[in-house]
Amino acid sequence: DTGVSQDxxxxxxxxxxxxxxxxxxxxxxxxxYWYRQTLGQGPEFLTYFQNEAQLEKSRLLSDRFSxxxxxxxxxxxxxxxxxxxxxxxxxxxxxxTGVVYEQYFGPxxxxxxx
Amino acid sequence: xxxxxxxPLFLSMQEGKNYTIYCNxxxxxxxxYWYRQDPGKSLxxxxxxxxxxxxxxxxxxxxxxxxxxxxxxxxxTAAVHDLSATYFCAVDIHSLYSGGGADGLTFGKGxxxxxxx
Numbered sequence: 001d002t003g004v005s006q007d008x009x010x011x012x013x014x015x016x017x018x019x020x021x022x023x024x025x026x027x028x029x030x031x032x033y034w035y036r037q038t039l040g041q042g043p044e045f046l047t048y049f050q051n052e053a054q055l056e057k058s059r060l061l062s063d064r065f066s067x068x069x070x071x072x073x074x075x076x077x078x079x080x081x082x083x084x085x086x087x088x089x090x091x092x093x094x095x096x097t098g099v100v101y102e103q104y105f106g107p108x109x110x111x112x113x114x
Numbered sequence: 115x116x117x118x119x120x121x122p123l124f125l126s127m128q129e130g131k132n133y134t135i136y137c138n139x140x141x142x143x144x145x146x147y148w149y150r151q152d153p154g155k156s157l158x159x160x161x162x163x164x165x166x167x168x169x170x171x172x173x174x175x176x177x178x179x180x181x182x183x184x185x186x187x188x189x190x191t192a193a194v195h196d197l198s199a200t201y202f203c204a205v206d207i208h209s210l211y212s213g214g215g216a217d218g219l220t221f222g223k224g225x226x227x228x229x230x231x
Contacts, residue, residue, distance in 0.1 A: 033218060042118075042202050042221030043157070056217050091156060099164065101206065102147070103219065105157040 002026070004106035006092050012112045013082055020078045021109045025094030032075050033103060034067055035091040043091055049075060050097065082113045116141050118205050120222035127229055130192050135225045137186040137203035145206040146186045147219060148177050150199045157202065161188075193229045200224045 005024045013019050025032045031050050035043035046065065047057045051072040060066070064082075069075040079086055089110050093103040117140040127133055137146070144165050149157040161170040163179035163186060170177050174197065176189045186203055204219035 035218075040223070042204070042224050043219075045218030045220065048218055059218065093157075100162050101145070102159055102162050104159060105149075107156045 004092055004094050004104055006090075006106040006109050008109055009107060010110045010112075012114065015082055015084060015113055017082055018078065018080045019082055019111065020076050021090055021092075021111075022074055022076050023092030023094075023106060024074045025092070026104060029094035029096055029104075030072070031095045031097060031101070032069055033093040033095070034075070034077050035093065036061070037089045037091055037108070046077075079111075082111075084113050087111055087113045116143075116205060116207055116220045118203060118220050118222040120201075120203060120225050122225060123223060124226045125228070127190075127193055127227070129194055129229055129231055132192065133190050135188040135190075135201055135203075135227075137188070137222055139184050139186075139203075139205045139220075141184075141207060142181070143184070143205045143207055144179075144181050146179050147204045147206070148186070148188055149202045149204065149221075151202065151224070152199050160201075190227075195229050195231055198227055198229045200226045 007022045033048040034046040037043045047067050049069040052069050064080045067077045089108045091108045092106045095101050095103045119138045121136050146163045148160040150160050151157050161177040166181040168179045174191045179186045202221050202224045204221045
């Protein structure tokens with residue numbers, strides 16, 4: 001039984017560069033979520049997919065952020081023209097639809113923008 | 115805008131003692147989640163509470179939900195060092211009875227719990 005996986009686990013980039021993170025959900029889960037967590041705070045919801053459809057994207061932090069889930073399996077989160085304020089942990093979670101919607105989180109990608 | 119407030123934010127306690135963490139939220143919800151996070155790690159699901167009066171227990175932890183008071187509690191009984199972690203509550207604004215759910219959870223700031231021997 002594999003959980004949610006994320007790649008890379010750590011990313012150091014220079015300001016102005018683009019970065020892309022990948023998330024592989026639990027295989028039978030049709031919902032996939034992206035969150036950002038900064039130090040000392042709870043996760044902040046960014047966007048989510050049900051299958052390949054992106055059902056909520058108004059919470060993405062700016063138009064520099066975009067996410068895709070082209071075949072309803074893995075997802076990517078891209079940040080263009082990174083800024084120092086983008087430094088954070090980016091978490092992915094997945095769930096089944098139904099009554100409970102319990103979200104299972106991956107290990108996260110820690111982004112450092114220098 | 116949904117607000118989720120936890121208190122206390124920091125808690126240092128002795129092994130063997132009991133304590134309660136409180137989670138208040140600002141809008142109607144009947145679906146609430148508790149997570150644990152160890153330093154540098156991701157979030158581990160502890161409890162899912164559905165509907166008013168729900169109570170769940172696992173080992174030394176017990177969680178409850180009062181939807182009328184918009185309050186959930188996480189009670190720790192006879193604390194042990196291994197329970198040291200940050201605990202988050204998270205709320206889903208969608209009603210169980212209206213269909214849909216978990217567009218995205220709104221989390222509290224977390225309670226950083228240290229249990230000393």
